[in-house]
Amino acid sequence: MRAQFRGVLTLALMVAVCALLYVLLYGQISDHSVSYFQKLQLVPRGGRLHEMNCPCKNTTRDVFTAGSGSAHKETPMLWLQKKDFKQYPIWASEDVYVRDKQKRQMTCPQSLRNSQNTGFKQAFIPDIQMYLHGELLNQSEWNRLAYFNNPFGFMDYTNYTEIKAVVDLIPKPREPLLLPRGNPGCICCAVVATGGILNGSRMGKEIDAHDYVFRMNGAITKGYEEDVGNRTSVYVHTAHSITQSLFIFKKYGYDSAPHDKGIKYVLIPEGLRDFQWLKGLLGRTTVSDGPYKNRRPWMQYSGEFDENRFYVLHPDFLRYTRNRFMRSEALKGSYWAICRPTNGAFTLFLALHTCDVVDAYGFITEDHSKYPNYYAERHSKTRVIFYANHDYNLEIKTWKKLHDTEIIRLYQRQESPERKTGKPTEP
Template sequence: MVTDETPMPVLFKKSFKKLPMWDFEDVYNQDAPLRPTTCAESLRNSEDESFRKAFLPNIRLFLHKDNINLTEWNRLSHFNNPFGFMEYKYADVMASVKLIPKPKEPLLLPKPGGDGCVRCAVVGTAGILNGSRMGKEIDAHDYVFRMNGAVLKGHEEHVGNRTSVYVHTSFSITTSLYLFKKYGYTSVPNDEGIKYVMIPEAIRDFNWLEGLLKGEKGAGPYHNKWPRTYYAGQYNESRFYVLHQDFLRYVRNRFLKSAILNSTHWAIVRPTNGAFALFLALHTCDTVSAYGFMTEDYNKYYNYYFEKGVKTKVVFYINHDYMLEKNMWKKLHNSKIIRLYQRTDSGTGTEKPK
């Protein structure tokens, strides 16, 4: 018998031939109060009916030691990672979760002396930004979100050089250093006062968190790494956030529910880091502009904006539904909920537009 004092028996992905649907699948924690906004152009005022119906402006964004207990553990253990704790052992995860300090919410605030609007740019790494000359426009926003291998040096004219919020997993923050080294990538963005947001996608992320929060070496695959050294001297627990499983599941369920979830491959499919970053911005900003995200003409561009020479094709990884995301960005743009940067010149994105 499972009680509030007992962790429920571990559920295994292999027990399900497709995404299991619980009667509380679409029930999420919500935080109050909602950040007030006086911004007339806020996306919260959207009249798009489908968006208004799906959007939860005060969805719980962040996981921390004060909002996890055994009852919550048992609820979240019904969902696969990164949407819950399925297959995880209570002791293995709670060792790190109980270290996560309550962050200083909200993540962002209006700039002093402004009109009350929080204007954000979310910058992906797609080749459409190669030669775009969008750097000044991107940096003119109140806040700039980036993720993964955000190579900036030498590309400032096209992608800007400011970063306010950097979204990552333990895998992306470690592997980007050697995957993109040949493009000049030497560290994560490290602007003074930058906020780091982590997506807890697998057990290795909790291994990483334990080392990071204790100031020690990580556990598991990170037993030889010191997590704090990966933040280029800007790690500060008051500016470090971990996305909540409810927020991640809500993004999938209400906006990016792939048909692949109805197949035997259901457990590996999740939205991209860029998608989670963009939806984080939608819940913390009044206006959101997306740059370097997939557009209808993606085949015209490099895989990454920082590539040169032989044109590479866009790489599709099996655990993401890129076409679903592409269509969602276009839909949100057409509904005036985001502004999606799309090329209007006839160039291929491999050289500066005339």
Template sequence: MPMLFRKDFKKMPRWDFDDVYIQDAQPVHTTCAQSLRKSEDESFTKAFIPNIRLFMYKGDINISEWNRLSHFNNPFGFMQANYSEMKPILDLIPKAQEPLLPPKTEGDGCVRCAVVGTAGILYGSGKGKEIDAHDYVFRMNGAVITGFEDDVGDRTSVYVHTAHSITASPYFFKKYGFKEIPHDEGIKYVMIPEGMRDYQWLEGLLTSNRVSRGQYHNIRPVTYYAGKFNESRFYVLHPDFLRYVRNRFLLSRRLNSSNWAIVRPTNGAFAIFLALHTCDVVNIYGFITEDYKKYPNYYAHRDFKSRVVFYANHDHILEMKTWKKLHDNKIISLYQRLDSGGDLANNTTRN
């Protein structure tokens, strides 16, 4: 089909098949009595697709799928991309181990996960041991750990990133002690294919070469994974999953503006919804709450002078309301505090 261009649309285009997604044959079976999949909240169960395809693998994208996905801008599809350039890269993506997070061999069959953001609300929280007590811990972006273990824990099971976040975080957080991304034994790396630079990154990573062109030209991506890169534990989120998260849970009004093409959920938001589709119990820490003005921008900031910064490409207020709604409806537990020096407000960690 003819290539579509973002500039030709004054707001996000909607298609008859906009809310159609690739799904796996069967939902993940769980024996967990407390599983969020057993929620009776009508708004959540109506939107939630338990067997949505999470990851993209080589062989997934044939010409028919390309034509469908080329109607959507990145990272939700391949609008404005060239099939002959992209196809060889897509066919490099390995099929990693699934499920992403298997139940522990002992216990009640529940997979309990903590998703840890970087918000300043965690500074001085003392939540480190509680976070580390989960079966699995998700982190993303500038996940500074050294020196902050009491507040954020020190375990990482899943690290969610883009090419930009994995390269920029050591630069922006170096002065706070961030030298490299988490590299726990057996860690699983999940990549959000944000745009063409991410696919160029993937090409270099999956061929163990330097990036041959684009923003990261001559960089060797494998060096950023602290020696823990393993194809069997490396995952690339499927554009359908990313679009599903946006369409059904985080559909911003900003998509009706001329700047629609840059608007997308945060990396942390995608990590939360990945956890919702791979865990039974999800507790989130370090995400924006209604009293965000009381806290510094990042927990790595050792004072409260650095205020929360909102960027045009993310709808932070919509995400804030979404986390609160999911918390109030007992889908997740959102860590909240009374004040800048207080403890929990109405937070109750799900067990």
């Protein structure tokens, strides 16, 4: 009986000791370290997520106010890799975005923001944070954005400190991208893509009549003014597009990115190479790593680069554009990680959030096969190639839908060339 009692007592003491050790050890685990362990509960390699609750504490907020920061100190979350997912992983925080505290005052009665189209009203976020700058990235935000592949977040990026140092160089915009002109304060914009539908269109004067003109990629105008105009107010690009356009369009006379006096430049941070570009550009040093190593980025802007007129699109704005307006079925396939809207698409949605009236020229339409790939092709005609990284059929449908619901006015060649200008009339 005594031996049995001693056995029970020994067992009880062992349990007590184990419990004490557990408490002592657990007490050394900080709150953010527990989150670290929770992050291990992701789907296995090749698995699929559907509205899985994101364990990150700061990602489930309905609204995150830009620049508000976080009082909770976090450590870097575990590194997520695109190769671990066979298709796009959907998180509970998928449709959560940073909002901008500086809301634009609306004065234009004809603004597209006054649209009564139900679908557009439900999808459109007028105060979405459009630009990334040094005040908007901390460890908490890095962890939130690490769930999304580039250019929509920082998945696959391993070095928070490196990216943070670059983002800290990006100045907070001193003024809106565009300012109202005249009465009643409407901002009328033309967004000009490079599509061959503009070849022979004679839309140049109409394009230049707008308050502001957006262009992107190989935006050649010299020699093509009659069809595409010659003004550029905003040039949207990636590090890849601003460098490669010099080679792709050289045979058409393109020798530099647009550099109109006072022009504003907007960069889409599509990958690590763009942050390497930004480090050299904003630090005024040669690029130290990546495909642009030893280059001097500011030379690509022909003397018009001014950091006060330079903007970098926020990953949330890019993801919002994709999620709310251009979500492709290709995200369910094996090429999900490279599938994103074109630079032209991002430019058009940038205009939708900064302008009141938007006219789109040179964008792909249903009858694109009738025209050359680029408007600059006068003596040859290359066909439009539907590359795997963009859903061109979706873009065709999106532009047509925005046109049909009178959100934008899309230039379509079958329309009469004697169309009225997109500039709004006085009320």
